[in-house]
Amino acid sequence: MSQPKRQKLESGGGGEGGGAPEEEDGGQPEAALLRPRRSRRERDQMYYECYSDISVHEEMIADRVRTDAYRLGIMRNWAALRDKTVLDVGAGTGILSIFCAQAGARRVYAVEASSIWQQAQEVVRLNRLEDRVHVLPGPVETVELPEQVDVIVSEWMGYGLLHESMLSSVLHARAKWLKEGGLLLPASAELFLAPISDHTLDLRLGFWSQVKQIYGVDMSCLNSFATRCIMGHGEILVQDLCGEDVLARPQCFAQLDLARAGLEHELEAGVGGRFRFSSYGSAPMHGFAIWFQVTFPKGDSEKPVVLSTSPFQPVTHWKQALLYLNEPVQVEQDTDISGEITLLPAQDNHRLLRAQLRYKVGDQEEKTKDFTMEDGHFLFSQRPPQAARPAS
Numbered sequence: 001m002s003q004p005k006r007q008k009l010e011s012g013g014g015g016e017g018g019g020a021p022e023e024e025d026g027g028q029p030e031a032a033l034l035r036p037r038r039s040r041r042e043r044d045q046m047y048y049e050c051y052s053d054i055s056v057h058e059e060m061i062a063d064r065v066r067t068d069a070y071r072l073g074i075m076r077n078w079a080a081l082r083d084k085t086v087l088d089v090g091a092g093t094g095i096l097s098i099f100c101a102q103a104g105a106r107r108v109y110a111v112e113a114s115s116i117w118q119q120a121q122e123v124v125r126l127n128r129l130e131d132r133v134h135v136l137p138g139p140v141e142t143v144e145l146p147e148q149v150d151v152i153v154s155e156w157m158g159y160g161l162l163h164e165s166m167l168s169s170v171l172h173a174r175a176k177w178l179k180e181g182g183l184l185l186p187a188s189a190e191l192f193l194a195p196i197s198d199h200t201l202d203l204r205l206g207f208w209s210q211v212k213q214i215y216g217v218d219m220s221c222l223n224s225f226a227t228r229c230i231m232g233h234g235e236i237l238v239q240d241l242c243g244e245d246v247l248a249r250p251q252c253f254a255q256l257d258l259a260r261a262g263l264e265h266e267l268e269a270g271v272g273g274r275f276r277f278s279s280y281g282s283a284p285m286h287g288f289a290i291w292f293q294v295t296f297p298k299g300d301s302e303k304p305v306v307l308s309t310s311p312f313q314p315v316t317h318w319k320q321a322l323l324y325l326n327e328p329v330q331v332e333q334d335t336d337i338s339g340e341i342t343l344l345p346a347q348d349n350h351r352l353l354r355a356q357l358r359y360k361v362g363d364q365e366e367k368t369k370d371f372t373m374e375d376g377h378f379l380f381s382q383r384p385p386q387a388a389r390p391a392s
């Protein structure tokens with residue numbers, strides 16, 4: 001796939017502040033302070049426009065881990081779907097709505113806020129499902145359905161799970177349109193954290209010490225400048241790690257049951273928790289990686305379908321969300337790494353993910369660092385995921 005057009009979601013509004021408390025870094029970049037203040041409605045409109053292009057849908061549907069997990073998660077719940085009504089929140093090109101119809105749903109309401117709803121309509125027609133799949137344009141918050149539904153399906157997950165803040169739309173739809181005791185597909189999500197030694201970053205940081213060997217010019221004096229440029233910012237990066245980059249046993253720091261009352265307020269206030277790791281061995285620690293999994297109800301199977309974005313599993317388009325420290329910290333076996341992580345919407349743009357990190361590595365003093373999702377990493381990643389085995 002060629003490099004898709006990237007649509008940037010401006011992070012600035014400026015007025016409400018970056019709010020970084022005694023951090024190493026992470027205040028509002030100057031450019032952000034100069035951007036115009038936008039209303040929540042305008043930001044939502046810009047967000048939906050990101051989904052009006054084909055590239056993002058191509059990337060999602062080509063992600064076999066994602067789409068196969070949804071297909072399997074829906075099919076295994078055929079008994080709950082048969083002759084029932086379904087609301088697909090953010091139907092995109094309509095694929096999940098059609099999976100639900102194929103699993104036996106009597107009526108599917110495919111609600112889509114971006115103009116891609118027109119393509120969903122075509123796909124539904126091509127599959128001769130117009131009588132059962134009704135495409136409804138508009139935000140789910142304002143669309144009127146003719147009835148309450150038995151099931152809600154949605155693929156709402158962003159980078160680091162909560163980037164895009166789409167889960168709040170699903171929770172809004174749950175409160176308004178889901179029958180008492182209705183089913184949510186998927187039903188829950190879990191967030192994981194681990195300290196990392198990023199081997200790709202390590203090679204980059206070591207580059208300036210190697211220039212002399214190649215060209216006979218010693219450029220090693222640029223090492224600390226390079227470290228500041230590459231690690232000293234407060235952006236959440238989206239990159240795929242491998243299992244060997246993980247420096248300690250990962251920990252689940254938040255569990256979101258989508259049926260839980262009050263979850264929408266938890267998301268606004270910030271989800272997170274404390275952590276404590278014991279490092280595996282001697283390595284430069286570069287920061288932390290965040291990833292997630294979502295779980296479907298078991299349906300007719302022994303084990304639930306789990307869609308995982310772990311670095312120990314086949315790569316997805318979500319990859320992992322990385323939080324770099326300002327510089328590498330050497331750890332040895334059993335070095336104690338502790339602290340607290342909180343994920344919340346950015347103050348100046350509720351669609352952007354923000355992370356607040358407090359951490360202590362070994363004997364070093366405790367530090368804090370505030371992060372926001374990298375601008376331009378809104379919907380598109382840099383590389384298409386490898387075709388991977390279907391989730392089981």
Ligand SMILES: C[S@@+](CC[C@H](N)C(=O)[O-])C[C@H]1O[C@@H](n2cnc3c(N)ncnc32)[C@H](O)[C@@H]1O
Pocket residue numbers: 048051057060061089090091092093094095096111112113114116138139140141154155156157166169
């Ligand atoms: C991650 S995509 C998933 C698309 C499709 N369900 C799939 O699995 O391929 C999310 C979609 O939800 C739409 N969306 C986000 N928030 C929405 C809202 N509040 N109401 C309706 N659609 C929404 C976006 O425009 C986008 O097309």
